[in-house]
Amino acid sequence: MLLLQLLINGLQLGAIYALTAVGFALIFGSTRIFHVAHGAAFTLAAYLFWWSFTKLHWHWLAALVLAAAVVIAFGVAMERWIYRPIQRHEGAFFTVFIAAFGMQIVVQNAVGTVFGRGFETVTVALSRAVPVATGLYVAPVAAVAIGTAIVCFIALAWFLTRTHIGTALRALSDNPDLVRVFGLDPARLAQVAFALGSALVVPGAALTAATQGINPNIGAHIMLISLAATIVGGIGSLTGAACGGLLLGLAESLALWKLDAQWSEGVTFVILFVFIIFRPAGFLGRPIGAK
Amino acid sequence: MQAYLTNLAVLIGINAILAVTLNFVLGYAGIFSMAHAVFFGVGAYTATWVAIKLGGGLLLATGAGMAVAALISLALALPALRVRGEYFVAASLGLQMLAITVFSEWKAFTGGIGGITNIPPASLFGFQFTTPAQYLVLTLACLAAVIAIVRALVRGSFGRSLKAIRDNETAASTYGKNVAVIKTIAVAVSSSLAAVAGALYAFYMSFVNVESFVLDTSVLLIAMVVIGGVATLTGPIVGTLLILLLPAALSYLPGLPSTEIGSIQQIVYGAAMVLLMIFRPGGVWSLRRREGDPR
Amino acid sequence: MTGAHEVLLETERLSVSFGGLRAVDDVSLALRAGIVTTLVGPNGAGKTTLFNLITGHLAPHAGSVRWLGRRITGQPHWRIARAGIGRTFQDLKLFDHMSVLDNVLAVTERDAWLWQRGGAAGAAQRLARAEAALQAVGLADRRHARALDLAYAQRKFLSVARLLASGARLWLLDEPASGLDPRSYERFLALLREQVAHGCTICIIEHNLDIVVGISDRIVFLDQGRVLAEGDPKSILSDPNLAAIYFGERIQ
Numbered sequence: 001m002l003l004l005q006l007l008i009n010g011l012q013l014g015a016i017y018a019l020t021a022v023g024f025a026l027i028f029g030s031t032r033i034f035h036v037a038h039g040a041a042f043t044l045a046a047y048l049f050w051w052s053f054t055k056l057h058w059h060w061l062a063a064l065v066l067a068a069a070v071v072i073a074f075g076v077a078m079e080r081w082i083y084r085p086i087q088r089h090e091g092a093f094f095t096v097f098i099a100a101f102g103m104q105i106v107v108q109n110a111v112g113t114v115f116g117r118g119f120e121t122v123t124v125a126l127s128r129a130v131p132v133a134t135g136l137y138v139a140p141v142a143a144v145a146i147g148t149a150i151v152c153f154i155a156l157a158w159f160l161t162r163t164h165i166g167t168a169l170r171a172l173s174d175n176p177d178l179v180r181v182f183g184l185d186p187a188r189l190a191q192v193a194f195a196l197g198s199a200l201v202v203p204g205a206a207l208t209a210a211t212q213g214i215n216p217n218i219g220a221h222i223m224l225i226s227l228a229a230t231i232v233g234g235i236g237s238l239t240g241a242a243c244g245g246l247l248l249g250l251a252e253s254l255a256l257w258k259l260d261a262q263w264s265e266g267v268t269f270v271i272l273f274v275f276i277i278f279r280p281a282g283f284l285g286r287p288i289g290a291k
Numbered sequence: 292m293q294a295y296l297t298n299l300a301v302l303i304g305i306n307a308i309l310a311v312t313l314n315f316v317l318g319y320a321g322i323f324s325m326a327h328a329v330f331f332g333v334g335a336y337t338a339t340w341v342a343i344k345l346g347g348g349l350l351l352a353t354g355a356g357m358a359v360a361a362l363i364s365l366a367l368a369l370p371a372l373r374v375r376g377e378y379f380v381a382a383s384l385g386l387q388m389l390a391i392t393v394f395s396e397w398k399a400f401t402g403g404i405g406g407i408t409n410i411p412p413a414s415l416f417g418f419q420f421t422t423p424a425q426y427l428v429l430t431l432a433c434l435a436a437v438i439a440i441v442r443a444l445v446r447g448s449f450g451r452s453l454k455a456i457r458d459n460e461t462a463a464s465t466y467g468k469n470v471a472v473i474k475t476i477a478v479a480v481s482s483s484l485a486a487v488a489g490a491l492y493a494f495y496m497s498f499v500n501v502e503s504f505v506l507d508t509s510v511l512l513i514a515m516v517v518i519g520g521v522a523t524l525t526g527p528i529v530g531t532l533l534i535l536l537l538p539a540a541l542s543y544l545p546g547l548p549s550t551e552i553g554s555i556q557q558i559v560y561g562a563a564m565v566l567l568m569i570f571r572p573g574g575v576w577s578l579r580r581r582e583g584d585p586r
Numbered sequence: 587m588t589g590a591h592e593v594l595l596e597t598e599r600l601s602v603s604f605g606g607l608r609a610v611d612d613v614s615l616a617l618r619a620g621i622v623t624t625l626v627g628p629n630g631a632g633k634t635t636l637f638n639l640i641t642g643h644l645a646p647h648a649g650s651v652r653w654l655g656r657r658i659t660g661q662p663h664w665r666i667a668r669a670g671i672g673r674t675f676q677d678l679k680l681f682d683h684m685s686v687l688d689n690v691l692a693v694t695e696r697d698a699w700l701w702q703r704g705g706a707a708g709a710a711q712r713l714a715r716a717e718a719a720l721q722a723v724g725l726a727d728r729r730h731a732r733a734l735d736l737a738y739a740q741r742k743f744l745s746v747a748r749l750l751a752s753g754a755r756l757w758l759l760d761e762p763a764s765g766l767d768p769r770s771y772e773r774f775l776a777l778l779r780e781q782v783a784h785g786c787t788i789c790i791i792e793h794n795l796d797i798v799v800g801i802s803d804r805i806v807f808l809d810q811g812r813v814l815a816e817g818d819p820k821s822i823l824s825d826p827n828l829a830a831i832y833f834g835e836r837i838q
Contacts, residue, residue, distance in 0.1 A: 444700060447701060448691075448692075448695040448697075448701060448702045448709075449699075449700050449701065451684070451688055451691060451692040451695060452692065452695060452698075454681065454683065454684055454688075454692075455681045455684065455689075455692040457683075458680075458681040458682055458683050458684060459679045459680070459681055459682070461643075461675075461679055462675070462679035462680070462681065463681075463692075464643075464663055464664055464667075465641060465643070465663065465667060465672075465673050465675075465679075466667055466672070466692070466693045466748060466752055467664050467667035467668045467693070467696045467752065468664060468692075468696070468698065469662075469664045469698040470664070472698040473698050476698070476699065476700065480700070
């Protein structure tokens with residue numbers, strides 16, 4: 001029974017991780033920018049949701065909208081005011097990485113100063129676990145998590161394959177000049193990528209607040225998961241990133257069967273490392289070929 | 292007052308060793324390590340174990356720390372550096388987070404969350420370092436040695452290889468450079484020298500615990516290197532000074548709640564990093580001379 | 587015309603595919619000492635991919651490459667470079683933030699360790715080689731300038747200097763002459779002739795047909811990854827079928 005419990009929790013966690021990882025992979029895949037401030041976006045979304053829902057007593061939908069609006073603005077602003085000026089100058093991996101990194105530090109500490117450094121949770125009816133069978137407790141929020149992830153992925157897939165902008169986004173990473181030939185502006189597309197990728201953290205952030213709870217340091221953990229999922233799934237593949245996120249969530253949860261909770265990051269690291277050694281291309285990535 | 296200044300100077304010296312060694316991989320080779328604090332910790336814990344369990348002196352303890360740090364860094368770097376740079380970032384971040392758990396759980400070696408106290412003073416050929424002033428001299432001597440080693444490497448063929456790899460990795464490999472091995476060696480050198488700082492720290496504080504070796508520490512070290520100035524020998528020292536003196540400077544500003552000084556410090560250097568990358572990627576030290584002199 | 591020039595590099599039925607596309611298809615050719623071979627063909631014909639296969643930056647799916655009689659297929663590129671195969675790039679790939687001298691010195695320092703073997707004597711030898719290379723291309727007086735600050739023609743010569751200093755016996759040059767003024771071009775030609783006279787073999791990718799005629803001893807015409815024809819410049823370039831393919835009208 002415990003195993004089944006852990007499996008369900010793993011699916012719930014995996015759904016959250018998959019959503020966040022796909023957001024990162026989308027941004028990195030389209031714009032080639034290593035947006036390590038993605039974790040900061042997650043932190044912002046989580047705290048804004050928690051604060052407006054718990055402290056301001058807004059309706060959960062309004063809280064979500066607030067979180068989404070701020071996070072999208074954050075992503076777009078990062079692209080417009082930070083990444084783009086850097087790329088005009090020189091745009092080396094180093095400069096982009098450090099700038100994103102600095103932003104992550106600022107946001108994490110600002111959130112801690114404004115909202116407090118403690119551990120916060122959002123309690124809703126959905127997060128109360130109900131006994132489903134002997135020894136099996138499931139909270140409806142698990143179904144919400146999995147369902148939301150599925151819905152988001154279907155919507156995303158439709159967007160990327162059926163819409164003009166979506167197809168252009170997929171072309172952007174391979175050939176920015178080609179995109180210009182078709183009359184689209186790579187800069188605008190980059191903003192779409194950042195907006196979309198950042199928005200994808202919102203469901204995961206809200207669900208994390210409702211389940212495990214949040215504190216200002218979750219950004220680092222989420223960043224590690226997003227990076228690991230992208231690598232494990234294969235750089236260049238969104239499906240891979242989603243699968244990677246799911247795998248990491250399941251592994252983290254199932255590890256509790258034998259290990260204590262503080263080893264969860266260790267589990268992530270081990271999986272990441274195994275892939276780096278044996279299959280650097282990830283599940284679905286393009287093979288690492290000539291440079 | 293003098294005690295305060297001496298203590299601050301020792302800490303600046305230790306952090307400067309960490310910054311200079313991190314700059315070796317980050318600035319000169321373009322390798323992004325989020326795990327530098329891990330090797331700091333490995334050096335500290337190993338030196339402690341040797342001092343307490345084996346009665347070892349400064350040289351043995353430091354040497355052991357360097358060896359263990361080098362081995363762990365090889366285990367990290369050999370696989371991760373074969374592939375793209377982004378992988379090393381992820382792997383080092385993972386290592387740092389894993390290390391926190393290991394440092395907190397492995398009671399036999401690290402004393403767990405409580406850490407280890409009553410570390411005997413460092414002894415060198417019978418002389419025991421007991422006062423802060425003595426540790427200051429020791430630290431400065433070690434810092435000078437580390438700078439000398441890094442300088443020799445950077446100015447020689449190894450430095451040229453690193454800069455070639457940083458400037459154009461494809462060309463470097465086309466002209467016969469075994470890029471993965473060279474990068475791995477750079478990481479091993481950097482990590483083992485960082486362990487020296489760890490040993491010094493353990494002996495000076497006569498107390499080690501995991502709180503000194505967490506992700507925030509690795510982040511702080513990256514900030515020192517980046518803000519001070521990458522790929523220069525003086526830059527990281529400037530960065531260390533700026534960042535460690537910042538809390539003292541901030542405490543003079545009226546109206547800042549003392550509980551928030553840590554956060555505000557981090558916000559300041561986080562913002563500094565962002566602004567520098569937009570306007571002056573070479574760091575503060577590059578402001579004083581024409582950008583991009585061949586070094 | 588080729589006479590008794592020994593074969594230095596030989597590819598045998600070399601093939602590589604990307605997805606479903608055969609980028610290099612069953613290519614067998616021989617590069618001989620003392621001969622300048624030029625690869626021509628329309629865009630996407632697989633010329634640069636062929637270079638990547640030879641230098642070991644890309645692994646073939648079929649076929650083999652032999653250098654000085656030994657199989658080098660599948661070896662890591664740094665080992666192939668040390669065996670004497672050198673290459674330039676269309677976008678030069680200089681070490682921009684390093685000095686001219688350092689660009690060339692770096693190439694002579696092959697050992698992947700904290701120091702090079704040979705001690706002080708070895709260092710002096712490497713420095714002498716680097717200086718000689720700079721002399722040969724006329725950049726000796728600019729040795730301390732930053733590579734980024736050089737004029738375009740000088741940057742091209744610096745990339746050749748790196749090749750010279752590496753002591754490579756096979757030179758793979760990717761559009762080396764584009765953008766050079768006539769005088770620089772003449773100097774460049776002279777350099778190539780001198781290398782070839784010393785027993786090197788040179789293989790060039792070139793689009794400009796005037797340059798092709800001026801430089802080549804032999805031409806290999808590639809299209810869609812396959813060798814369509816090879817021979818001396820006159821006969822290849824006067825073939826109307828090849829011309830049609832080159833300029834985009836496929837008769838086939």
